[in-house]
Amino acid sequence: MNNLESYPPILRHVSHPRHHSPDGGDAIHEEEPDPLPVIDLECLTHDETKTKKAFEEACKHWGLFRLVNHGVPSTLFSQLQHQAKQLFSLSFESKQASCSGSNPVTYFWGTPALTPSGTVLTTAPQNINWVEGFNMPLPHLSQFQSQLPQLHSFRDSVVEYGEHMSRIGRRLFEAMAKNLDLNIEASSSSSYVAENSGIMRIYRYPNCSNSDVGLGMEVHTDSSVVSILSQENEVSGLELLKDHQWLTVKPISNTLIVNLGDMMQAISDDRYKSVTHRVKLNSERERISICYFVFPDEDLQIQSSKYKPFSYKQFRAKVQQDVKTVGYKVGLPRFQHTHDSLN
Known part of the structure; x- marks a missing residue:
């Protein structure tokens, strides 16, 4: 199938260049400095003073950081990216049909809010986001049935990946709660990063050489406690707003990007920052990213x-x-x- 035809009809209006530039276009080069704070999860878990201080500064002044030594196998990252590409390469109609009815997995396009999979956008709205994706609520994936074998194999990988994300989310929140002196009992911390609220979203953004067409994802903050992102190697697009300037978040292999959301800012009494970010379209290559969002229990009162x-x-x-x-x-x-x- 023509790759362009795998996109929802509304996203086929984007200009897709036919050839890659010799220098890789928007691909990130290793010699470019990485401005983000880097947090070592193993050191944070062992309560090392230097890492604790760096973690506090990242949460207060950035709201976003790069996570290393996180314990997720590199082979799982590669497997997820490969399976995601296979899934997205299917026809728009088959992807749409696979998530119809009462299935918990939702297919969406054109907006960060989930477009009902039965609705096809036929004309370009003013604020369209040039993105398609799958919304996968982790606690309900065992109920998911589909005739697409690509979606079933991807689901199994997402379940394994979700277990790592849940572990990482808990550790990060426990470290933040300790730095903030929140006095949350270990038995209660799970209410703030509830496993039954974990959601995985897999995004595909088309490549586009026309910078005037719009954004892959509009400027926003996440509503989560934390969001944990895996980016495709060498394909840039994510940007954060820091000191009134947009900074590119480099995709570096075997690292995760963690950003704090609105719930964490409120829990911290505004001491920590819900970071403003956006996604620009890459001029040379389509971009696939996988993000885990964790929220509090729905009825937990945030004071x-x-x-x-x-x-x-x-x-x-x-x-x-x-x-x-x-x-x-x-x-x-x-x-x-x-x-x-x-x-």
Whole structure:
């Protein structure tokens, strides 16, 4: 099949260059400096002072960092990327049909909010995001049935990968809670990074040589406690906003990118930062990324001096309402004590 035809119809309007440039175009070169803070998970787990300090600085001033020594086998990264490419290369119609009905896996395109898989966008909206993807709620994947063997084999790999992500998410949250003196009992910490809320999203962004066409993913913050991203090697696109400048997040093999979300900012009383980020289209190569999102238990009340008490369930409902009524996510300002007029 023509690769262009594997995309949803609305995404086929993007200009796909036919040839790669000799220097790799937007590919990241190793000699370029990496500005991100780097956190060693093993050292963090062993409570090493230097790593604890670096971790605190990354959470306060960046809201995003590169994670190394995370314990995820490099072979699993390669396997997931290979299987994801096979899955995305299938026809749009087969991908759409595979996630119809009551299946927990959802296929979406054109928006970061999940487009109902039965809805085909036929005209380009003003704020289209040039992306397609699969939303996979980890606790319900065992219920997933599909006639696509590629989706079944990918599901099995995602389950294995999800176990690593859950482990990493718990360790990171426990370290943040300790730095923040939150006094959360070990038995309660699982409510803040609930395994039953874990979601994996797999994204594909088309390559595009026209910088005016728009973004792969619009400027936003995540609603999660933490989000853990695996990027395809040598294909750039993710950018974060730091000190009013956009910085490229380099894809480096066998590393993970961790960013803090809105829930963590509220839990920390604004001491930690929910990072603003976006995805630009790569001019030479399509980009595949895999992201794990972890949220608190839906009804857990988040207490903060900066915000009125709220649960993630209430936060999500307000975000969905705002997207429908004002066209974008407002997020945490809806719950600030000083912004009652927003409600």
